[in-house]
Amino acid sequence: MSASISIKNITKRYDSVTVLDDINLHIEDGEFVVFLGPSGCGKSTLLRMIAGLESITDGAIEIGEKRIDTLPPGQRGVAMVFQSYALYPHMTTRQNMAFGLENVKVAQDEIDRRVNDAAKILEIDHLLDRKPGRLSGGQRQRVAIGRAIVKEPKAFLFDEPLSNLDAALRGRTRLELAQLHQRLGSTMIFVTHDQVEAMTLADRIVIMHNQKIEQIGTPMEIYQYPVSRFVAEFVGSPPMSMLPINHIEKTTNGVTVEVSGAGTVTTAITLPPEFNAKDAVIGIRAEDTEVVSEQEDGLDLTIKVVERLGDRTLLYGTLIDGTELIAEDSGRSKVKAGDMVRVAISPHAAHIFDGTGLAHHSQLEV
Amino acid sequence: MAESYRRSRWSNGLFVVPYLSVFLTLLVFPLGWGIWLSLNKVDLFGGERFIGLKNYARVLSDPIFGQAVKNTVIFVGVSVPTLVILGLFLALALNKTTKGSSFLRGVFFASSILSVTIVTLIWRIVFIPNDGLMALIFEYFGWQPIGFLSTTGWSLFSVGVATVWWCIGLPMMLFLAALQQIPKDLYEAAALDNASRWRVLTRITLPSIKSTIMLVAIIQVVMQFQLFGQAQLMTNGGPAGSSRPIVMYIYEVGFLRWDIGMGAAASQVLFLIILCAAMLQYWVSTRKEETDA
Numbered sequence: 189m190s191a192s193i194s195i196k197n198i199t200k201r202y203d204s205v206t207v208l209d210d211i212n213l214h215i216e217d218g219e220f221v222v223f224l225g226p227s228g229c230g231k232s233t234l235l236r237m238i239a240g241l242e243s244i245t246d247g248a249i250e251i252g253e254k255r256i257d258t259l260p261p262g263q264r265g266v267a268m269v270f271q272s273y274a275l276y277p278h279m280t281t282r283q284n285m286a287f288g289l290e291n292v293k294v295a296q297d298e299i300d301r302r303v304n305d306a307a308k309i310l311e312i313d314h315l316l317d318r319k320p321g322r323l324s325g326g327q328r329q330r331v332a333i334g335r336a337i338v339k340e341p342k343a344f345l346f347d348e349p350l351s352n353l354d355a356a357l358r359g360r361t362r363l364e365l366a367q368l369h370q371r372l373g374s375t376m377i378f379v380t381h382d383q384v385e386a387m388t389l390a391d392r393i394v395i396m397h398n399q400k401i402e403q404i405g406t407p408m409e410i411y412q413y414p415v416s417r418f419v420a421e422f423v424g425s426p427p428m429s430m431l432p433i434n435h436i437e438k439t440t441n442g443v444t445v446e447v448s449g450a451g452t453v454t455t456a457i458t459l460p461p462e463f464n465a466k467d468a469v470i471g472i473r474a475e476d477t478e479v480v481s482e483q484e485d486g487l488d489l490t491i492k493v494v495e496r497l498g499d500r501t502l503l504y505g506t507l508i509d510g511t512e513l514i515a516e517d518s519g520r521s522k523v524k525a526g527d528m529v530r531v532a533i534s535p536h537a538a539h540i541f542d543g544t545g546l547a548h549h550s551q552l553e554v
Numbered sequence: 555m556a557e558s559y560r561r562s563r564w565s566n567g568l569f570v571v572p573y574l575s576v577f578l579t580l581l582v583f584p585l586g587w588g589i590w591l592s593l594n595k596v597d598l599f600g601g602e603r604f605i606g607l608k609n610y611a612r613v614l615s616d617p618i619f620g621q622a623v624k625n626t627v628i629f630v631g632v633s634v635p636t637l638v639i640l641g642l643f644l645a646l647a648l649n650k651t652t653k654g655s656s657f658l659r660g661v662f663f664a665s666s667i668l669s670v671t672i673v674t675l676i677w678r679i680v681f682i683p684n685d686g687l688m689a690l691i692f693e694y695f696g697w698q699p700i701g702f703l704s705t706t707g708w709s710l711f712s713v714g715v716a717t718v719w720w721c722i723g724l725p726m727m728l729f730l731a732a733l734q735q736i737p738k739d740l741y742e743a744a745a746l747d748n749a750s751r752w753r754v755l756t757r758i759t760l761p762s763i764k765s766t767i768m769l770v771a772i773i774q775v776v777m778q779f780q781l782f783g784q785a786q787l788m789t790n791g792g793p794a795g796s797s798r799p800i801v802m803y804i805y806e807v808g809f810l811r812w813d814i815g816m817g818a819a820a821s822q823v824l825f826l827i828i829l830c831a832a833m834l835q836y837w838v839s840t841r842k843e844e845t846d847a
Contacts, residue, residue: 241742262748274739278761287757288747335743 190374191252191265191342192217193238198247200233207233209399209444211247215343215377215392220369222386223379225396226422232347234396235379239268239345251342262291268345271352273328275320275335281307282316285335299338306337309371327355333368341406343375350385362388383423387411395419417545420471425504429513430469433540442550445540450487450506455535456550467543474502476537477515479529486530489513494525502527587609592818602815602825609819619820621795622803623827625710629781629799630823630831640718641725646759648726650732659730666723670783677716678788709789709797716784721777722805725770732766733759768839772832779828800824 193215200208210228215221223231236242238249240261249257255446256264268290275284282303289299307313310330320328329349336344346365350358366389369376380386386393387407393416394411395402403415414420418523420428442456447470455470480486489505501521506513515531540548592609594602613619644662648655667675680687681702692699702712736759744754760767782801785791791798800820808817 239742239746241745250714261742261745266746268743268746270743272737272739274737274743276740276743276758276761278764279757287744287749291748291750291753339747543687 190218190372192219193343193375193377194248194250195238196236196248196250198234198237198249199245200230200237200242201245206399208237211401212396213401213404215375217252217371218375220366220376220378220389220391222390222393223377223396224381224383224386224393224423226381229396230399231379231381231394235268235347235377238264238343238377239266240264241268262288265339265342266345266553267339267343268347269329269332269349271348273320273332273349273352275328275331277320280317280319280332280471281312281323281331284320284331285338288335288339302338302340303334305527306334309337309514310334311366325353326361326379329353329361331497332339333365337372341374343377346376346378348380349378350380351382358385363459365389373376381424387423395422413547413549414539417471417547417549419546420539420541424473424526426474426504426514428471428473428539430471430541431507431511433465433468433470436463436465436468443540449509449511450513450533453533453535453538455538455540457538457540457548459540463548464542469541470542471539471547472513472533473537474514474516475500476534477513478502479515479517479521479523480532480536482530484530484532486532487513489515489525489529489531491525491527491529494521494523496521503531505529559565588818588821591815592822594815596814596818597812605815609815610823612816613820613823618795618798619800619803619823622798622800625795625797626779626781626799628777629710629714629717630775633717633778634771636714636718637721637725637774637778638767638771641722642729642767644722644726645729645733646755649730659726663723665720670720671787673716673720674784674787677712677719677784681712681788696747703789704793706793706796709793713781713784713788713797716788717778717781720775720784725774728766728770728773729763732763736762764839768835772835775831775835776828778830779824800827 193213194218195211195213197217198208198211199206211234223234225231233242237244237257240259242258244257247257248255251265276287279287283305285303287297289302294302303316304313307316310333312327312330312334315323315327315331320331322492323331329352332349334469350361353361362385366379369389376383378389390407392404393407393410394404397418401418403508405408405413410419410423414423414428417430421430431450432448433445434448436459437444438459439444439454442454443459444454446452453470485505489503489507491503491505493504495502495504499519501517501519501523502514503517503523508511513531515529517523517529536550538550542548563827591602591607593604595605596602648659648662668676678686681699683689683699683704688702689699700708702708731752736807740758740762741754744758749757780801781799782805783800785797785799786805789797801824804817804820804824805818807813
């Protein structure tokens with residue numbers, strides 16, 4: 189029932205403003221793909237173009253080898269779950285779910301079967317005769333998903349469906365969505381600006397930035413091998429610390445960089461001959477740092493803010509020259525604001541970004 | 555503390571005194587006085603004499619009042635659905651963000667700001683025999699001319715046409731406001747649900763503006779039961795009282811025959827009719843809503 193989706197050279201312009209520029213993407217049948225990016229990057233527009241709610245300026249969209257960008261939304265074989273749920277307020281849950289099927293003249297007993305099956309999967313069978321006004325946010329969310337399921341679409345489209353839920357419910361619904369995907373095995377596209385949703389749900393993440401796709405990859409590929417400084421800073425919490433590089437020296441196994449306020453850091457990163465060191469930075473994630481004793485080698489970090497997360501402690505501080513660095517310590521850390529601690533960096537986990545933001549990684553397994 | 559609280563509670567009442575004084579002076583007192591007048595034999599320049607419900611008996615047994623009630627009910631029964639349906643149709647057609655739609659909204663609303671004198675003048679020119687617009691059109695097609703303002707049946711119809719033309723702006727604007735409150739994503743969900751235009755109208759749009767439809771209907775019922783100016787200026791209630799509404803009857807009794815008590819009694823009857831009609835409509839709509847829930 190589900191199908192692959194191909195997006196070919198898609199461009200979207202509003203007069204002179206380009207919203208999406210030459211997007212190419214292939215989504216496999218049954219794959220869960222998340223479009224991730226900051227507000228205004230065009231991720232929702234791309235989803236709405238697949239749904240048929242936005243026209244395309246250039247390019248083509250195919251679902252299962254069939255070109256669909258010329259078809260009206262209802263004939264594309266996709267179902268969408270909106271951020272606001274978009275449930276029909278004067279219809280009961282059952283009527284909401286059955287509406288789409290009635291429109292295409294599905295037999296009543298088949299409608300009843302599909303609605304009841306979906307309601308059982310989503311555990312909303314006791315809510316079928318209630319109107320949306322008498323449902324909680326989480327229940328409405330389930331009804332919206334149920335309305336999509338009954339259509340047995342070739343692809344599910346989710347437009348930030350969890351953003352209206354509270355934190356606890358968001359976590360639970362996220363898990364249920366992952367289970368739903370496993371159960372249905374359908375192609376799913378999920379738009380979000382929440383990287384936790386993206387990391388936990390996606391088979392592959394599509395990072396969008398400045399009207400283009402910045403990177404496509406599995407969650408761990410994106411996290412460990414970001415292609416650019418933007419991806420490195422956007423994905424991961426806290427964001428990767430960026431330390432300015434003053435000088436780079438090539439060694440047999442990689443490069444040694446002289447970092448402003450941190451001395452020299454030896455990495456296993458191999459840089460291409462054309463690498464331009466101007467405005468280059470070295471990127472370090474908090475979990476790749478370690479608080480060590482004063483006798484060991486490391487960087488002296490003056491702590492400004494301590495964030496205790498229970499299982500770990502985040503230390504926000506500055507190096508001698510004022511460069512900011514975020515380090516991680518154990519959950520039982522005794523460090524407090526104002527302390528100076530010595531922090532060691534795992535050199536193999538560092539990333540180097542050139543002046544244009546292009547990333548270079550160590551080829552060793554991190 | 556309790557004492558000071560009690561004292562301050564009385565002084566707080568001062569805040570509502572300005573409103574209460576206007577409310578009591580301009581609304582409650584005239585209403586009560588009107589009811590009192592209807593129970594008296596009143597001459598405008600003479601005294602009052604309490605006669606109980608005799609004025610009501612006179613009004614209700616007066617065949618001219620009966621005819622006026624019949625005319626008004628027919629008028630309301632035809633003009634209100636026309637205003638609601640036409641207003642809704644115009645709002646649906648003009649619920650767009652184009653410049654043309656904005657211009658047409660202005661055009662359709664423009665008639666509402668005219669005074670009844672101008673409106674009736676325009677429509678007299680349209681309906682007047684021989685040189686009127688309708689007469690010219692009938693003549694052009696070679697049809698038998700109709701005395702729109704002087705024929706029983708047609709006179710009330712003509713007053714109705716002028717009224718719809720005059721009053722259509724408000725329903726249209728209220729419907730437009732309601733239509734623009736419907737979330738856009740409901741229509742997007744309906745598009746993804748493969749809903750036809752008719753299904754979108756009947757299953758999404760109309761249920762979403764149900765309360766506004768009821769509001770417009772109630773406002774129009776209340777307004778159209780008070781028909782007076784158009785009938786007075788276009789047909790003077792004629793021919794043979796066939797276009798005389800209740801308010802004109804009240805005017806004639808109270809201000810031409812100077813029978814203020816009887817006029818007041820007829821006014822109270824009209825008040826009751828309007829109240830019942832509005833309450834009936836409200837009851838029907840809320841009852842349906844309850845069964846829906």
